[in-house]
Amino acid sequence: MKALTYHAPFDFRCERVPEPGLLAPEDALVRVELAAICGSDLHVWHGRERGLDPGTVMGHEFLGGVVETGEAVTRFRRGDRVVSPFTTSCGACYYCELGLTARCLRGELFGWVERGKGLHGGQAELIRVPLADTTLVRLPETLASEAALLLGDVLATGYHCAVLAGIAPGTVCAVLGCGPVGLLAVLAARELGAERIFALDSVPARLAWAGRFGATPVALSQGDPVASLREATSGRGVDAVLEAVGTPEASGLAFELVRAGGTIAAVGVHHEAGFPFSPGQAYDKNLTYRIGRCPARHYMERLLPLASQREAELRGLFTHTVGLDAAPDAYRMFAERRDGGVKVALRP
Numbered sequence: 280m281k282a283l284t285y286h287a288p289f290d291f292r293c294e295r296v297p298e299p300g301l302l303a304p305e306d307a308l309v310r311v312e313l314a315a316i317c318g319s320d321l322h323v324w325h326g327r328e329r330g331l332d333p334g335t336v337m338g339h340e341f342l343g344g345v346v347e348t349g350e351a352v353t354r355f356r357r358g359d360r361v362v363s364p365f366t367t368s369c370g371a372c373y374y375c376e377l378g379l380t381a382r383c384l385r386g387e388l389f390g391w392v393e394r395g396k397g398l399h400g401g402q403a404e405l406i407r408v409p410l411a412d413t414t415l416v417r418l419p420e421t422l423a424s425e426a427a428l429l430l431g432d433v434l435a436t437g438y439h440c441a442v443l444a445g446i447a448p449g450t451v452c453a454v455l456g457c458g459p460v461g462l463l464a465v466l467a468a469r470e471l472g473a474e475r476i477f478a479l480d481s482v483p484a485r486l487a488w489a490g491r492f493g494a495t496p497v498a499l500s501q502g503d504p505v506a507s508l509r510e511a512t513s514g515r516g517v518d519a520v521l522e523a524v525g526t527p528e529a530s531g532l533a534f535e536l537v538r539a540g541g542t543i544a545a546v547g548v549h550h551e552a553g554f555p556f557s558p559g560q561a562y563d564k565n566l567t568y569r570i571g572r573c574p575a576r577h578y579m580e581r582l583l584p585l586a587s588q589r590e591a592e593l594r595g596l597f598t599h600t601v602g603l604d605a606a607p608d609a610y611r612m613f614a615e616r617r618d619g620g621v622k623v624a625l626r627p
Contacts, residue, residue, distance in 0.1 A: 282336045282403035283606045288326030293603045299407035304351035307411035313424045314401045315340040316623040318458050319548050321614050327550050330393045339365035339389035340432045341401025354412045361415040364431045364575035370413030380576040404627045416579045426586045426593035435575035436546050437463025441471050443544035443569040444519035448472035452519040453536050457485035459622045461523035465492040484619045505535045523547050531555035545570040600624040
């Protein structure tokens with residue numbers, strides 16, 4: 280089958296690889312209808328995350344149809360249309376029962392094989408899904424694939440960020456980064472009742488999207504964003520910052536933007552060794568800082584109604600759709616923020 284494989288930073292290839300098979304009774308095989316490039320995939324592209332075995336099939340955002348199930352799978356059968364979160368989960372361990380499915384004791388991340396262990400990803404024609412009964416989510420036939428695909432990562436992560444931030448009616452917040460996760464954090468903040476949402480980015484096309492989702496765009500390249508937001512909040516700063524970038528600069532800016540007693544919620548993937556503010560500075564600001572991987576499976580079913588209600592807007596985030604042969608060039612375009620790219624779909 281065709282798949283997009285990792286070989287080195289900046290060296291992803293569309294090539295033929297062996298088809299996966301069932302390895303355990305809880306497995307399912309899914310024929311991939313639609314996959315996507317995630318912003319966190321770019322950490323591998325740029326070499327910020329290392330350790331993947333050459334030949335690893337990339338990607339953790341995918342949906343499609345079940346083609347085969349192991350004998351222990353009871354919730355799904357051949358032909359079911361399903362979407363997957365980016366990690367597997369057992370549904371029964373301490374962390375799954377807590378709702379922290381991203382830390383499942385048996386969970387694994389799709390698209391990460393290191394020293395021969397791990398799971399291949401969904402940027403391929405076919406994928407094996409372990410723990411299928413408690414990982415996959417059945418989709419209504421009426422929901423567009425592009426909107427449904429976002430449930431497994433980007434929509435769930437944006438919503439999780441808003442929950443971590445404590446967004447409630449009357450909240451004034453700032454969203455740092457208007458990539459797909461940031462844009463859906465704007466959408467989630469609006470759904471949870473935020474009174475005002477400021478969206479900060481340096482890319483005009485992404486700021487325009489944030490405006491369509493109900494935020495006030497703030498261009499990082501124009502003026503002083505900290506001064507602007509303090510002026511808009513009687514000098515205090517915002518109640519919460521939703522950080523969807525994952526850089527030291529974003530962390531530092533978040534600290535400057537949030538008011539005393541406020542909250543920073545960080546879902547951007549960080550690689551730096553420390554914080555740009557000290558424990559003493561956090562103490563003096565009575566800061567609440569919440570960070571971590573989204574437990575996507577925990578949110579997916581509850582977000583199905585929102586995905587249906589906002590289907591047209593969610594579909595619109597996919598500015599490019601290409602086949603697997605064109606995927607390496609699509610990664611390059613997405614990484615360089617060219618051609619107005621917001622979200623790239625791959626159609627095997």
